[in-house]
Amino acid sequence: MTVISRIYGTKAQILRTTTRSMHTGAENMQDFRKLKVWERSIEFADLVYAATRRYPREETWVLVSQLKRAVISIPTNIAEGCGRRGGADFLRFLQISMGSACEVECCLDLSRRLGFLDGPAGDRLLAKLVEIKRVLTALIKSLRVAN
Numbered sequence: 001m002t003v004i005s006r007i008y009g010t011k012a013q014i015l016r017t018t019t020r021s022m023h024t025g026a027e028n029m030q031d032f033r034k035l036k037v038w039e040r041s042i043e044f045a046d047l048v049y050a051a052t053r054r055y056p057r058e059e060t061w062v063l064v065s066q067l068k069r070a071v072i073s074i075p076t077n078i079a080e081g082c083g084r085r086g087g088a089d090f091l092r093f094l095q096i097s098m099g100s101a102c103e104v105e106c107c108l109d110l111s112r113r114l115g116f117l118d119g120p121a122g123d124r125l126l127a128k129l130v131e132i133k134r135v136l137t138a139l140i141k142s143l144r145v146a147n
Helices: 003-024 036-052 063-082 087-113 119-146
Strands: none
Touching (some): 036 063, 036 119, 063 087
16 A cells, blocks of 8 residues: 555545556656646645735735745646656656745745734645645655655
8 A cells, every 4th residue: 555545545546546657658647637636736726826816915026926936836847747757757846846835835824924814714725735745745755665
């Protein structure tokens, strides 16, 4: 049983299938839309974009810009990694996605400290981000074991 299976049970089937195909060179490895972590990160980006609409106008080119670039980097790096041949490339792009997730977390923390994001809204966003980071971590670990 893989790490992903232990964490997500049957929901991990798509991740296991994609991971397996990464190692066999199958053509279906390029369909990043089948990855739950990509789907969750796209949905999360929607939520972050909605939250930043309420930030002060003077933050548009500072914190809002940084937060939007970081949040969109999570799913785009997953997608780019899926388009590469080989598990090592995919692993590298997943690690970049994880770095972007940490950057988003930092920006959300700062947003809360500055009063741009209230407690419950910030808690919901951070909880969703933690979930994305857990899935990314599990997928990274499974690829490391397989390589």
